[in-house]
Amino acid sequence: MKVLKKLSVFMIALLATVTITSCSSDDNNEVAAGAAKVIAGDYTSSLTCSVMGTDSEFENVTVSIVEKDDATVDVKIGSFGNPPMQVPAFTVENVKVTGEDGNYTIANTNFEGTTENGKKYSGVLTGSYAGNKLSIKFNLQYGAMPMPMINTFVSVKNAE
Numbered sequence: 001m002k003v004l005k006k007l008s009v010f011m012i013a014l015l016a017t018v019t020i021t022s023c024s025s026d027d028n029n030e031v032a033a034g035a036a037k038v039i040a041g042d043y044t045s046s047l048t049c050s051v052m053g054t055d056s057e058f059e060n061v062t063v064s065i066v067e068k069d070d071a072t073v074d075v076k077i078g079s080f081g082n083p084p085m086q087v088p089a090f091t092v093e094n095v096k097v098t099g100e101d102g103n104y105t106i107a108n109t110n111f112e113g114t115t116e117n118g119k120k121y122s123g124v125l126t127g128s129y130a131g132n133k134l135s136i137k138f139n140l141q142y143g144a145m146p147m148p149m150i151n152t153f154v155s156v157k158n159a160e
Contacts, residue, residue: 034070035097035104039129041065045155047080052147056081063136063153071097075106075125075136077153087142087149088115092125104129106136119143132156 047061064076075092096107106127114120119142127136133156140149 034067035099036065036067036070036073038102039065039097039104039106039134040067040073041157041160043134043153043155044158045153048152049080050150050152051145058082061153062158063134063155065134068094073097073106077138080151087121087140088117090115090121092138095125097129099129102130102132123148 042062042064044060044062047058049056049058058080061080062078064078066074066076068074073095075095077090077092079086079089081087090113092109092111095109098105098107106125106129108124108126110122110124112120112122121140121142123138123140125136125138127134129135133154135154136152138151140151142149
């Protein structure tokens with residue numbers, strides 16, 4: 001009988017603990033959006049391109065950030081420059097994004113590929129997103145150019 005009484009007291013205490021725990025207030029039921037989702041979208045602005053210390057500015061360049069998963073994006077860089085030296089659009093794939101609370105880092109990402117016109121390109125892309133503003137910088141080795149193109153792009157997200 002003593003064992004049954006102790007077991008009953010134990011079960012009541014256990015039940016009260018579970019009830020108190022399950023009734024606690026949890027104001028944080030929302031799952032935070034992944035960094036990729038926050039920065040995904042289209043951005044249009046001027047792109048500054050520096051070659052051997054000489055800057056050129058190209059207007060109305062669009063950069064699209066495409067979410068692949070919570071922490072990975074593809075960065076699609078629109079065509080820029082003037083013929084015959086125009087750089088066609090290209091994509092930097094599988095770029096990692098980290099951060100929270102409106103401050104995100106776009107990881108240094110090496111890239112390479114071949115454009116639709118058959119020219120090879122390679123480089124490094126890095127950036128950030130803070131204050132609703134995307135900032136990216138990418139060094140681009142394009143075609144047979146012996147020197148890199150150092151490119152900077154800063155823009156707020158286009159209205160949807």
